[in-house]
Amino acid sequence: MEKPHSKKIVGPEDCRCTVIEALNCPKADACIPVLMLAERIRPPINGLQGRFSKIPQHLNSLSDTFQEEKESEEPANELHPKNSMNDLNGSEWLYYTRSVWVTSFPSRWGHKVRRKHGANKPPDLMRILIEFFTKPGDTVLDPFAGVGGTLIGASIATYPRKAVGVEINPEWAKVYEKAIEQIREKEAKGILKQKLIVGDALEVLQKMDAESIDFIATDPPYYLHMKITMSTGDYPEHSNRKTNYNMRSDKAKDLANLSSAEDFFDALEKIGEQCYRILKKKKYMALIIRDAYQEGKYIMTHARVAEVMKNAGFVLKGDIIWTQTGMKLRPYGYPYAFVPNIVHQHILIFRKE
Numbered sequence: 508m509e510k511p512h513s514k515k516i517v518g519p520e521d522c523r524c525t526v527i528e529a530l531n532c533p534k535a536d537a538c539i540p541v542l543m544l545a546e547r548i549r550p551p552i553n554g555l556q557g558r559f560s561k562i563p564q565h566l567n568s569l570s571d572t573f574q575e576e577k578e579s580e581e582p583a584n585e586l587h588p589k590n591s592m593n594d595l596n597g598s599e600w601l602y603y604t605r606s607v608w609v610t611s612f613p614s615r616w617g618h619k620v621r622r623k624h625g626a627n628k629p630p631d632l633m634r635i636l637i638e639f640f641t642k643p644g645d646t647v648l649d650p651f652a653g654v655g656g657t658l659i660g661a662s663i664a665t666y667p668r669k670a671v672g673v674e675i676n677p678e679w680a681k682v683y684e685k686a687i688e689q690i691r692e693k694e695a696k697g698i699l700k701q702k703l704i705v706g707d708a709l710e711v712l713q714k715m716d717a718e719s720i721d722f723i724a725t726d727p728p729y730y731l732h733m734k735i736t737m738s739t740g741d742y743p744e745h746s747n748r749k750t751n752y753n754m755r756s757d758k759a760k761d762l763a764n765l766s767s768a769e770d771f772f773d774a775l776e777k778i779g780e781q782c783y784r785i786l787k788k789k790k791y792m793a794l795i796i797r798d799a800y801q802e803g804k805y806i807m808t809h810a811r812v813a814e815v816m817k818n819a820g821f822v823l824k825g826d827i828i829w830t831q832t833g834m835k836l837r838p839y840g841y842p843y844a845f846v847p848n849i850v851h852q853h854i855l856i857f858r859k860e
């Protein structure tokens with residue numbers, strides 16, 4: 508294994524050591540919280556708790572969690588015999604019920620290949636969701652699989668889960684193939700290669716059996732594609748289209764290609780109805796969505812998505828704000844007007860009751 512910090516470390520994303528190794532490294536202050544979060548859920552994390560006292564308070568947004576654990580009266584470190592949802596112990600369960608997650612995951616799991624897709628999700632994040640909402644042996648679905656954040660998340664779970672993805676753009680399916688081959692060669696030999704179906708989510712889901720899926724984890728396109736998003740045409744020099752972040756396919760059924768917001772939400776509702784049909788009773792769907800700022804207006808996409816999924820039959824159970832630290836800030840409205848840098852996403856938690 509590569510020796511921790513044997514090469515130049517630019518930021519936490521370059522750190523490849525484990526929590527234990529980092530605690531013994533004089534340069535690892537910034538890495539420790541990141542590594543703790545990435546490894547938090549993996550047993551035997553509870554055996555490490557005594558070592559966390561070394562972490563400087565100002566660095567560690569997680570330290571209050573450990574304080575809570577110390578004060579907790581629950582027998583938190585064992586799997587509850589009535590836990591039919593996952594295989595987390597009490598303290599792990601509690602930790603992930605927080606409504607705000609501040610994270611920064613190392614760039615790994617084929618990241619160099621996957622980053623071609625501007626909205627790819629960290630497999631470590633998807634793994635956490637999968638490990639919370641499923642048990643080993645369960646099957647996970649991602650109807651908007653992109654380059655496979657969810658599929659890889661299922662493969663790297665402590666006890667891997669089976670997953671199936673649907674993606675309309677064959678280019679992204681090829682990127683997943685390349686990423687998973689690379690991971691299986693270099694990062695985690697022999698991990699599961701999951702099934703990725705190229706097609707329109709609505710058509711593919713319509714052919715799937717009712718109540719055949721244990722958990723849906725997904726992030727649909729955020730909204731319709733627009734040429735300029737974060738500032739109006741008055742200030743094109745501050746728009747975010749300088750980078751080539753056009754992730755649309757040329758397919759008419761690509762949600763980002765639909766002609767109006769109403770068409771977008773209608774299409775999402777129809778796919779939501781299929782998700783509801785194929786999910787088993789009492790099971791969950793985690794849907795990640797980012798609000799948008801288009802044509803000079805802030806759009807609470809997450810609120811509309813919550814509404815359409817309610818129409819599709821789901822009950823909304825939670826709204827986790829996920830903030831990825833280290834996002835670059837852009838001076839969109841400066842120095843004329845307030846234009847937000849949207850650095851958070853909503854992880855909406857739905858249940859089929």
Ligand SMILES: C[S@@+](CC[C@H](N)C(=O)[O-])C[C@H]1O[C@@H](n2cnc3c(N)ncnc32)[C@H](O)[C@@H]1O
Pocket residue numbers: 624626627628629650651652653654655656657673674675676679706707708709725726727728729754755756760761762763
């Ligand atoms: C936000 S991205 C998902 C990224 C993914 N989570 C990952 O880690 O790569 C949304 C994806 O939905 C795909 N998509 C759009 N419309 C679709 C449709 N009708 N059926 C299936 N996939 C679709 C897009 O091509 C895009 O890759």
